Amino acid sequence: MASQEDVFKKLVAHCKEYGFVFPSSEIYDGLGAVYDYGQNGVELKNNIKKYWWDSMTLLHENIVGIDAAIFMHPTTWKASGHVDAFNDPLIDNRDSKKRYRADVLIEDQLAKYDEKIDKECEKAAKRFGESFDKDMFCQTNARVQEYITKRNALHERFAKAINDNDLETLKQIILDEGIVCPISGTKNWTDVRQFNLMFSTEMGSTADGAMKIYLRPETAQGIFVNYLNVQKTGRMKIPFGIAQIGKAFRNEIVARQFVFRMREFEQMEMQFFVRPGEEMKWFAHWKEFRLKWHKALGLGDHKYRYHDHDKLAHYANAATDIEFEMPFGFKEVEGIHSRTNFDLSQHAQYSGKKIEYFDPEMNQSYTPYVIETSIGVDRMFLSIMSAAYCEEKLDNGESRVVLKLPAVLAPVKVCVMPLVKKDGLPEKARQIMDSLKFEFHCAYDEKDSIGKRYRRQDAIGTPFCITIDHQTLEDDCVTIRYRDTMQQERIKISDLHDIVDKQVNMKNLFRKIME
Numbered sequence: 422m423a424s425q426e427d428v429f430k431k432l433v434a435h436c437k438e439y440g441f442v443f444p445s446s447e448i449y450d451g452l453g454a455v456y457d458y459g460q461n462g463v464e465l466k467n468n469i470k471k472y473w474w475d476s477m478t479l480l481h482e483n484i485v486g487i488d489a490a491i492f493m494h495p496t497t498w499k500a501s502g503h504v505d506a507f508n509d510p511l512i513d514n515r516d517s518k519k520r521y522r523a524d525v526l527i528e529d530q531l532a533k534y535d536e537k538i539d540k541e542c543e544k545a546a547k548r549f550g551e552s553f554d555k556d557m558f559c560q561t562n563a564r565v566q567e568y569i570t571k572r573n574a575l576h577e578r579f580a581k582a583i584n585d586n587d588l589e590t591l592k593q594i595i596l597d598e599g600i601v602c603p604i605s606g607t608k609n610w611t612d613v614r615q616f617n618l619m620f621s622t623e624m625g626s627t628a629d630g631a632m633k634i635y636l637r638p639e640t641a642q643g644i645f646v647n648y649l650n651v652q653k654t655g656r657m658k659i660p661f662g663i664a665q666i667g668k669a670f671r672n673e674i675v676a677r678q679f680v681f682r683m684r685e686f687e688q689m690e691m692q693f694f695v696r697p698g699e700e701m702k703w704f705a706h707w708k709e710f711r712l713k714w715h716k717a718l719g720l721g722d723h724k725y726r727y728h729d730h731d732k733l734a735h736y737a738n739a740a741t742d743i744e745f746e747m748p749f750g751f752k753e754v755e756g757i758h759s760r761t762n763f764d765l766s767q768h769a770q771y772s773g774k775k776i777e778y779f780d781p782e783m784n785q786s787y788t789p790y791v792i793e794t795s796i797g798v799d800r801m802f803l804s805i806m807s808a809a810y811c812e813e814k815l816d817n818g819e820s821r822v823v824l825k826l827p828a829v830l831a832p833v834k835v836c837v838m839p840l841v842k843k844d845g846l847p848e849k850a851r852q853i854m855d856s857l858k859f860e861f862h863c864a865y866d867e868k869d870s871i872g873k874r875y876r877r878q879d880a881i882g883t884p885f886c887i888t889i890d891h892q893t894l895e896d897d898c899v900t901i902r903y904r905d906t907m908q909q910e911r912i913k914i915s916d917l918h919d920i921v922d923k924q925v926n927m928k929n930l931f932r933k934i935m936e
Contacts, residue, residue, distance in 0.1 A: 429748040432810045433679050435822065439881050441465065441806070442680060454673060454684045461881050462802070464832030464862060466687075469801050470666055472830065472927060473689045476714055477664040480931055484662035484691065485655055489643025491668060495634050498619065500771035501642050501764065502736070503635075508615035510591055511674055514602035515609040520674050521602075523591045523613045527579050530598050532750060534572035541565050580731035588613040618671045636670035641793060643667070644692045645764040648789075649776055652694075659778055659789055660703065662693040666798070678749060680799040687798035694789040696780065697762065703792045704739050704759045710934070711755055711794050712743055717933045718827045720808040726751060736763030745804040754804050755796040762788040805830065809882060815907075824882030825905055828924040833883045834861040835921055838874055840890040842867050850889045853899070853914060861921055879904060885921055 436442040440459035444451035458466055477484045498504050510523040541564060546553045559565050575598065582590040592613045601608055619638050623631035637643070644663045651663055666689045673684055680686075695703045708727070716722050728751070730740040739759040744751040765788050769776040777786040809824045828834070837854045839846035847867060854863050864883065866874045871888060878886050886902040893899055893914075901920065902909045912920065923929070 425748040428810070429679075429807070431812075432748070432807055435810065435824075435880070436462065436679075436806065441881075454682065456680050456683060456799075461832040465805070465826070465830055465882075466798060466802055468830040468832070469798060469805070470689065472930070473714075473796065474664065474666060475927060476931060476934065477662070477691055480935060481662065483657070483660065484664055484693075485651060485657070486664045486666075487644065487647055487651060488667065489640070489647060489665060491637055491670075492624065492634055493637060493642060493646070495632065496771055497642050497646060497768075498635050498638075500767040501645075502767070503619060503638055504617075507619055507638060508617050509674065510588060510613045511616045512592065512595065512613045513611040514605055514607065515611060516607045517602050517605035519602060519604055522674070523588075523595060524579075524583060526600050527575070527591070527594055527598070530600055531572060531576060531579070534568050534575070538565055538568050538572070541568070576731075583731065584733075588615070616674060618673065620670050620672050638671050639669050639795075640665050640667045640688045640690050641692060641764070641795070644690065645768055645791075648694070648765060649774075652778065659780065660693060660695045660699075662691050664689075664691040666690075678747075680803050681747070681752065683799060688795060689798055689801075690793065690795045692760075693792040693794075694778070695792060696783075697787055697790050700759045700761070700790040700792060701739065704757065707792050707794050708741055708757050711757060711796075713934050715743060715745075715755070717930045718805070718830070720805065720827070724808060728753070734758070734760075736760050745800075745808075747804060748807050752800070754800045755794065758793045758795070760791040760793050762790050764791060765789060821876055821879055823879040823904065826882035826884075828884040829927050829930055831882045831884050831925070832862065833864045833878070833881060834925050835885045835887060836864040836866055836874070836878045836883050838865075838871065838886060838888050839867050840871065840888055844891060845894060846889050846891070849893055853887065853889065853917070857918065857921070860918070861925060875902065875907075884924060887917065 433442075437444075437459075439461060441462035443457045443459050445455040445457050446452050474486065478486055511520055512523045512526070513520050538559070541562065542555055542558060545558050545562070546555070559569065575594070578590070578594060581587070582594065589612075592610060595610060596608065599608065602610075620636040621633055622636065624634045625631045644665055647663070651657060652661075666687065668685060669688050670685050673682055693703060693707065712725060712727070715725055724746040726744050728742040728744050730737075730742070733740055737758050738761050741757050742753040743755040743757070745754045765776045768774075769788070776788065778789050779786045805826065806824070809826045811823050811825050812820060813823060814820050835857055837850050837857075839850040850865065850867070854865055857863050864878070866877070868874070875886055882904070884904050886904075888900040888902070890900065897914050898911050899914055899917070900909050901912050901917070
């Protein structure tokens with residue numbers, strides 16, 4: 422059985438080999454933690470974005486979209502708190518000269534305790550068989566109890582230090598836990614210090630006195646500064662939401678795990694404006710709706726979990742992550758936050774403009790509260806790819822690599838293949854492709870044996886392959902092959918559209934979400 426780390430390395434190599442993700446500027450040896458999406462990657466990414474955008478704007482008549490500029494007036498970031506508070510706690514190892522995030526080192530240590538507890542439970546489960554009671558075992562086994570006690574004590578100490586911004590205690594925890602640098606293996610650590618993550622640049626000529634501006638570290642502020650514009654021009658009534666997909670930039674010191682943590686990334690965010698006092702009701706609503714959206718893709722319900730935050734941002738009164746089981750453990754793919762009225766109040770204060778909503782039912786004006794759902798497109802991409810990547814041994818002794826992508830998201834939906842390049846089969850295949858290409862992303866392949874062609878399509882996750890043979894010219898039937906089962910069946914050309922549409926049409930997912 423290959424380790425999860427090996428699987429992840431294979432997935433990264435697969436992404437490059439099959440045109441999903443390339444290292445940026447690779448001919449110049451690349452740029453750290455920056456990636457380009459290839460011809461198949463961009464299709465998958467666009468399909469993810471469409472699935473999110475349509476689920477917001479089509480399924481909710483009170484959610485509209487915007488596309489705000491990346492550059493914003495610098496005071497925006499003063500008001501939002503990013504200039505003063507958008508920091509990570511960093512620590513260096515003096516021997517390896519490598520830099521780490523102190524909070525990530527401690528979170529990894531917590532994960533090690535969890536792994537130890539799970540291992541003990543797995544060993545006991547094998548020993549006791551069906552009669553195994555995990556809860557009882559955890560309560561009574563001395564070794565597991567010791568791990569749980571250590572884990573809980575560490576968790577409590579860590580949560581307090583992070584919330585108090587206590588950098589000395591963070592370092593002391595690292596020393597007390599005996600955490601070593603993964604490269605040098607030593608505990609020769611510097612003090613912990615804060616590092617601001619925003620990229621800055623200048624706008625205007627130096628002669629005029631250039632203005633220092635920032636590349637936005639999140640897309641949310643573009644929504645908040647446009648709140649009044651959208652509310653008034655759209656005659657929006659509370660509760661209502663504003664959705665946006667766009668690039669954000671963070672000068673991550675510890676950028677790692679492929680496209681999981683990058684310096685240039687894409688977010689899909691929706692800010693939902695509600696009455697003060699009703700925010701917890703809407704927080705619960707969006708928490709549930711967003712998890713249903715993820716689960717509808719069919720990647721496995723057990724791969725998702727909620728994770729409530731230990732440290733709330735200064736503006737939040739509730740925060741939950743939806744985590745997905747990546748090859749390197751459960752990691753955040755989406756955050757749902759109750760941001761109170763912090764953002765709009767701050768922008769009102771710093772801009773001197775009144776940002777309120779007059780509620781005709783209550784006959785009063787107030788600053789709306791906000792529930793935010795924020796999802797990383799790149800993390801979503803990675804979670805889908807890692808769940809889909811599959812190495813299979815076949816009955817005939819061969820093996821195949823297949824991407825079992827949700828059919829609605831697959832870059833190519835149908836590959837049309839004439840059995841041979843003569844006897845009128847390519848012409849017939851082109852006719853079939855022409856009838857499907859207005860609705861479905863189709864590929865055409867006539868090179869190599871049918872078996873090799875199937876393997877190529879399996880590797881990029883194409884749900885359907887259609888083979889045109891000599892019999893097709895007589896009976897207007899083709900052979901359709903299904904990616905996951907590799908089963909083949911003979912069907913009428915006239916039935917092709919409906920068979921494909923049933924599997925790849927997003928409306929089927931939307932119905933599932935709204936049930």
